[in-house]
């Protein structure tokens with residue numbers, strides 16, 4: 001397989017509701033990525049688009065609908081979809097387009113416009129549940145994540161206050177992100193006293209719903225070197241999907257994510273991820289998910305991620321910064337675009353272009369991860385200078 | 386096991402009735418806002434790429450050819466021409482639609498047409514009286530022959 005580099009990245013503001021259409025959001029992110037790479041669309045050979053359930057945008061052929069805005073006209077164009085994990089799956093898919101030798105350049109775009117769905121985008125998830133076993137109960141995703149959070153807390157004896165620290169950290173980090181939607185300086189107490197949504201999940205444990213888009217440009221080694229002296233290499237990719245019967249799993253630990261991570265680590269020749277990686281952008285739609293995912297990614301021992309957080313290790317100036325961008329909890333969560341935002345952040349951090357968000361220590365290797373479908377898939381990408 | 390069409394009583398098979406309510410509040414977007422503001426003023430606007438010198442309908446904020454950002458919106462000056470016509474009946478009423486393209490503009494729009502309009506005819510839009518316009522496609526009643 002050929003070496004593949006990221007040579008440009010771009011994103012839009014993340015907001016509860018944007019005036020731009022999904023196509024326009026896709027264009028803005030892509031145009032920024034092209035400009036940052038010093039590239040024109042005619043030099044792009046293939047396009048991979050990612051967007052989560054069609055129910056959000058309310059156009060039930062979203063890949064085709066977004067195509068034009070994402071620069072897909074008259075090109076080999078594909079839409080990929082793995083629920084919430086889509087954002088990291090898009091660059092993975094673009095990676096194999098280039099690694100295989102099929103294309104020398106490939107654009108990866110992720111978009112989500114959640115705001116059209118009324119009365120609230122959360123209800124769009126009704127369309128994803130099993131019609132016989134789950135939907136008659138009136139469940140939404142928050143219910144299920146509540147069950148998972150409780151199980152995780154129960155097994156390891158973790159308190160809600162320990163988990164709240166993640167929200168405090170990420171919302172604080174997002175204060176330095178120019179695109180952020182819900183950045184704030186808050187305390188653990190604020191999280192604890194925030195509106196109960198579906199206990200133990202409270203308002204400030206959850207990321208918001210958002211509109212936004214993000215994009216990266218990938219190129220083969222020879223081509224990358226024509227555009228930049230500072231390519232960022234994708235050296236590992238992994239993904240793994242378990243059954244949709246989430247009741248098959250003990251919710252305390254995401255095994256599918258460990259499998260995805262091991263796939264990526266093997267490719268990147270990473271034996272000790274905690275030592276060999278310098279920082280991570282871990283999927284954090286809920287604060288407990290950052291901890292859950294750190295463990296699944298083998299970046300923390302089982303049940304120890306909360307302690308790691310408490311000790312300040314995951315702070316931006318800590319020994320192993322986690323979500324220096326501000327994550328979904330701070331920057332926002334336009335589903336597919338949120339995962340892609342993490343890939344952009346790893347790119348910017350590795351190039352030293354993260355501005356006020358730049359982590360304190362020198363970084364050579366980073367990881368981005370997303371999670372999705374019905375608590376059933378992990379997508380992982382590792383990148384290096 | 387196939388559920389045979391001849392089983393008329395479907396309750397013999399356990400089944401579920403459910404509906405998924407879908408309600409949306411769409412934005413027309415940056416280009417769409419311009420387009421519909423134009424419609425309210427009785428104009429059809431296209432977006433124009435400075436680089437390619439080409440104009441597009443419906444207007445976009447990006448060039449369909451070169452992917453440059455577009456900020457220029459121009460009124461469609463040339464005549465519209467009917468490329469194709471479709472017809473349906475609603476009771477005794479004929480409802481006719483046409484695909485209309487404009488001179489020098491890439492793209493086109495679909496709208497209703499007057500009874501006597503044929504393929505190849507040059508047409509122009511008839512707008513509702515100004516005070517009745519809402520800023521959507523129904524502000525154009527139909528296209529008539531010029």
Ligand SMILES: [Zn+2]
Nearest residue numbers: 434437448451
């Ligand atoms: Zn152009």
